[in-house]
Amino acid sequence: MNAPTSAHHLQPARDVPPALLQALAARFGTQYSTAQAVREQHGRDEGSISAPPPAAVVFAESTQDVQDAIGLAAQHGVPVIPYGAGSSLEGHLLAVQGGISLDVGRMHQVLAIDADDLTVTVQPGITRKQLNEAIKHTGLFFPIDPGADASIGGMAATRASGTNAVRYGTMRENVLALQVVTASGEAIRTGTRARKSSAGYDLTRLMVGSEGTLGVFTEVTLRIYPLPEAVSAAICSFPSIEAAVRTVIQTIQLGVPIARVELIDANSVRVVNAHSKLGLREEPMLLMEFHGSPAGVQEQAETVQQIAQDWGGNAFEWATTPEERTRLWAARHNAYFAAVQSRPGCKAISTDTCVPISRLADCLLDSVAEADASGIPYFLVGHVGDGNFHFGYLLDPNRPEERETAERLNRQLVARALDMQGTCTGEHGVGIHKMGFLVDEAGAGAVEMMRAIKRALDPHNILNPGKIFTL
């Protein structure tokens, strides 16, 4: 098992010639900045690793801007790092080989709402919340919800998911088509608005999850869904994590079309209570949501309540109004930030393993025991309907031994998940933090295939180089 050591982000910086900076300044004017604060803001993400900032930032406002920025960078062989909302967790945005940051945040238009087809086409900089606000009037919604209010482009680039994936899938299932600017500055289209296609290589799915290394997305066509006729949310607390997880496993195996089912451990409940004043019982709990017709929702809920009862769960507490539901889910989404605030000055390292559902209890319980034994403060939340969960280890950055311990716990967790035919990352991506794990998971041959694709599509290695793997 390779460790995600600091060596991964100590890559040789590449030269950014003054001629390129002059050309970018001339082309982009006020859409270009070398101000220290701007560069620093674009040189980090929400993760725990740091690197020197990019040499400059370009604020693209159109596909042509993206093409021109990449075209100029390509002439000089200089790295280009696409930037959306800055919310990635694995160092995706860090200028580990130097270069320029290409901020697409100003490209946040909704280009087409095709309500009858349940599709929407957007620019990459729009965030998931902005998108849902923009389509609310149609009675449709976009379900993918990572913790942060991430940009759609960034979510596509990391193959993000969130709490609704158990029912609606991830970005893999929900990106229908893309416009992509390639390493040569050419804009191509992948996919159509048809629901399915067998027309050649699935470039859309190749681009989704490529973390900015194969192209920069300038348009994204997404599937959207009718708002369910009925929604009900419930929380259920359990005597143990195991009881909660066994309930989830049985629910999934029975094929209950539950929309969301989140595990929140007692540590997380504590920090969420403190942060959001929720007054929840400080025990492991499941936060669930059911979507469907009124009768269907009731039927699903009754089935799950019965399963939960068999495992010693308490009676469901219902959030019946939209406001109550929103408050609960906001609390869940804020768990990460609430936890970080619970230990002032700390940095969080978040794990992201995902295992086949039958192995979920074993994987979780062994890892909880290890985390408890380590003495490091942590919280645990999970999209357990998918077999995906996150430990958040809360480190004092002034105590290197804590990072050491957290990295060890993560390595043990990943090794366990891979033994169980799972993955080191369910939704955060590889970035620079999990490059070693990727080789353990996929094997050297598969990673070599990824490298071959990268070399073929980006021969000068200018698109977000040094992420996923090094060449």
Add this chain to the structure above:
Amino acid sequence: MNAPTSAHHLQPARDVPPALLQALAARFGTQYSTAQAVREQHGRDEGSISAPPPAAVVFAESTQDVQDAIGLAAQHGVPVIPYGAGSSLEGHLLAVQGGISLDVGRMHQVLAIDADDLTVTVQPGITRKQLNEAIKHTGLFFPIDPGADASIGGMAATRASGTNAVRYGTMRENVLALQVVTASGEAIRTGTRARKSSAGYDLTRLMVGSEGTLGVFTEVTLRIYPLPEAVSAAICSFPSIEAAVRTVIQTIQLGVPIARVELIDANSVRVVNAHSKLGLREEPMLLMEFHGSPAGVQEQAETVQQIAQDWGGNAFEWATTPEERTRLWAARHNAYFAAVQSRPGCKAISTDTCVPISRLADCLLDSVAEADASGIPYFLVGHVGDGNFHFGYLLDPNRPEERETAERLNRQLVARALDMQGTCTGEHGVGIHKMGFLVDEAGAGAVEMMRAIKRALDPHNILNPGKIFTL
């Protein structure tokens, strides 16, 4: 709009040196054949195009066999064409550049049934019916059902779907992981058994739909599903194709989770009646199936019945027993063969466009008018819940003008579908028949990206060369 002319399958044949044939004979013994009948059987598919047969056939019985066959072919730069059940429609199996056929039909084992995780791992030669037979005792099923009893490897290679895709997705959504033998003879694994992953490039989805041009699949891990608690099937006949299609559009837009909804035009009903003695009313009809809990199924059916009634549909006729349902669906699956038999000696050319659902009625009706005006016998069936439908033009092979007419109708249909942001192929693949259409659909830049990937992963162009595109 480029025509799929005969030029596409008149590619220069590459030399197959006797040294390779000797080496294959020595390595494979009775698993090797150069008999004329065997070669001819392996040099054609269910489509309408022919080419000279491969020089030899290897019957692989293990991953090692596949590796060795490809390894030997690679040494001599000779094409290798993977062969499963022989049921492809677009010339995928034709030895258009010569070479050897690699038959994986004997690799038909179920390697692992992980019922608790709703996954199964199989060898590529197993057919979809064999697979469902093998997992029947678990109460689970694999829903993807192209017309033919295709092999799972072939279905993955063409990104196949069928009548259940509207509810369960296509091979794109249902292949979780693969073992793939690459052009150098190396066996790699793509994906894990986790339901989702963000671990690097999505090699699984790149391989699914690559039509044998990037690797030969030797293991396939699939999602499987609990048999629904309740199933009911209904047929509903309509005064017009438009009324039937409008019913489907509204059903999908309302988010009704219908499992199957097939359009069968009056021509198809006639040939199916003649072939399967069904006594169905010879009008356009929808064949539908609802999956869920008993209450859920009833609710769905009532909703759709109401919509159908608004469009002038007749009362649903229910197939309540499994035997009746099987008989109806077998008739649907046999429509292609029933139609071919209805015009003795004919060849069928099947179209495969798929459009956004809002455009389905326009696309279909204009194309029906053109087909009627042409005077050529045809039938029309469709997975209309996905916006995918097939015209089958029934040609007298002795009348070249009929092929000319059919190809013109297909070109007009594809042009119409692309104008509507649809695809030239919803589920059959490109093969050699749709190479021109692919460029029209994806654009030269995207096809060039596919070529770059192909060159990177198969530098000597030995894996099913001359399919999807030429190099």
